[in-house]
Amino acid sequence: xxxPLQARTRIKICGLTRPEDVDAAVAAGADAIGxxxxxRSPRAVTPLQAAELARRLPPxxxxxxxxxNATPAEIEAACACIPTLLLQFHGDETAAQCDAAGRPYLRAxxxxxxxxxxxxxxxxxxxxxxxxxxxxxxxxxxxxxxxWSLIPADVxxxxxxxxGLNPANVTDGIARVRPVAVDVSSGxxxxxxxxxxxxxxxxxxAVREADDRLAAGL
Ligand SMILES: O=C(O)c1ccccc1NCC(=O)[C@H](O)[C@H](O)COP(=O)(O)O
Numbered sequence: 001x002x003x004p005l006q007a008r009t010r011i012k013i014c015g016l017t018r019p020e021d022v023d024a025a026v027a028a029g030a031d032a033i034g035x036x037x038x039x040r041s042p043r044a045v046t047p048l049q050a051a052e053l054a055r056r057l058p059p060x061x062x063x064x065x066x067x068x069n070a071t072p073a074e075i076e077a078a079c080a081c082i083p084t085l086l087l088q089f090h091g092d093e094t095a096a097q098c099d100a101a102g103r104p105y106l107r108a109x110x111x112x113x114x115x116x117x118x119x120x121x122x123x124x125x126x127x128x129x130x131x132x133x134x135x136x137x138x139x140x141x142x143x144x145x146x147x148w149s150l151i152p153a154d155v156x157x158x159x160x161x162x163x164g165l166n167p168a169n170v171t172d173g174i175a176r177v178r179p180v181a182v183d184v185s186s187g188x189x190x191x192x193x194x195x196x197x198x199x200x201x202x203x204x205x206a207v208r209e210a211d212d213r214l215a216a217g218l
Contacts, residue, residue: 006180008207008208008211009174009179009180009181009182009207009210009211010031010032010180010181010182011029011030011031011032011181011182011184011203011204011207012030012031012032012033012034012064012160012181012182012183012184013025013028013030013032013033013034013183013184013185013188013195013200013203014033014034014036014043014064014066014141014183014184014185015034015035015036015041015043015141015185015189015192015193015195016033016034016035016043016045016053016193016195017043017045017049017053017193017194018053018193018194018195019052019053019056020197021194021195021197021200022053022056022057023056024195024197024200024201025195025200026056026057026058026061027197027201028197028200028201028203028204029204029207029208030061030200030204031060031061031062031181032061032062032063032064032086032181033053033054033057033061033062033063033064034064034065034066034088034183034185035050035053035054035063035064035065035066035082036066036141037050037065037066037067037070037074037078038066038067038068038070038090038091038139040068040138041138041141041192042192042193043141043185043192043193047077047078047080047081047082048081050063050065050078050081050082051081051082054082054084054085062084062086063082063084063085063086064085064086064087064088064106065078065079065082065085065086065087065088066088066090066140067087067088067089067090067091067093068090068091068139068140069091069092069093070091072100072101075087075101079101079103085103086103086104086105086106086128087101087103087104087105087106088105088106088108088131089105089106089107089108090108090131090133090139090140091139093107095123095124095125095126098124098126098127099126104128105126105127105128106127106128106129106130106131106160107124107127107129107130107131108130108131108132108133108140108162109121109130109131109132109133110133110134110135110136110139110140111132111133111134111135111146111147111150111151111163112134112135112146112150113147113150115135115150117130117132117150117151117152117155118152118154118155118156121155121156121157122156124157127157128158129157129158129159129160129180129181130155130157130158130159130160131160131162131183132146132151132159132160132161132162132163132179133146133162133163133183134146134162134163134164136163140162141185141186141192142163142164142186143164143185143186143187144163144164145163145164145165145169146163146164148161148173148176148177151177158179158180158181159177159179159180160179160180160181160182160183161173161174161177161179161181161182161183162182162183162184164186164187165182165183165184165187165203166184166186166187166188166199166203167187167188167199167202167203167205167206168206170182170184170187170203170206170207170210171206171207171209171210171213174207174210174211174214175210175213175214178214182207184203187199187203188200188203
């Protein structure tokens with residue numbers, strides 16, 4: 001998969017609920033912090049809780065708001081609390097529903113042998129990137145790795161690799177998929193919504209190691 005080598009692989013850490021975890025994720029090198037606005041998730045936060053957490057972010061660390069089949073009013077309420085929110089649609093939202101939010105967004109695809117990722121990507125031309133996650137019960141956050149060989153070499157969108165990543169497998173994931181970014185939740189947790197600072201550091205170090213190996217042509 002021959003893709004232009006970007007300066008470095010960006011890192012999104014998702015499902016944060018505590019201020020100390022936001023601080024630790026930023027210190028570890030996260031480029032984006034995901035807040036889950038899906039009430040059925042054990043990692044769910046309210047827009048006001050997320051706004052308080054997002055105020056801890058320095059410049060150039062992006063808050064990402066994650067939605068599953070939310071109403072326009074729910075999306076607008078979250079954006080009113082966090083004006084710089086990058087949206088992530090992780091449910092069954094159509095392109096029209098995603099585009100109607102009027103903001104940059106990531107479109108999640110739940111990957112298994114049944115999905116046609118090329119057609120899926122073409123259906124969301126306005127998405128800033130495709131976030132490729134495993135197909136799990138409960139829409140996401142499942143800690144499950146999907147078969148990366150299912151990802152076509154010519155996906156017509158930037159790819160964020162997600163699904164069951166952790167410090168032990170992210171280097172391989174970057175080498176094989178060459179994503180613009182990686183996304184992790186379970187793999188850096190002590191429990192759902194409770195992140196581990198050491199695991200976040202190790203995850204970000206492993207991403208840096210993968211970038212260094214790619215830059216060295218290894
Ligand atoms: O994190 C959740 O609880 C969640 C619930 C419902 C839909 C999506 C959810 N998370 C979305 C993410 O972006 C996760 O980071 C992604 O699914 C990867 O999670 P994991 O496999 O646990 O690293």
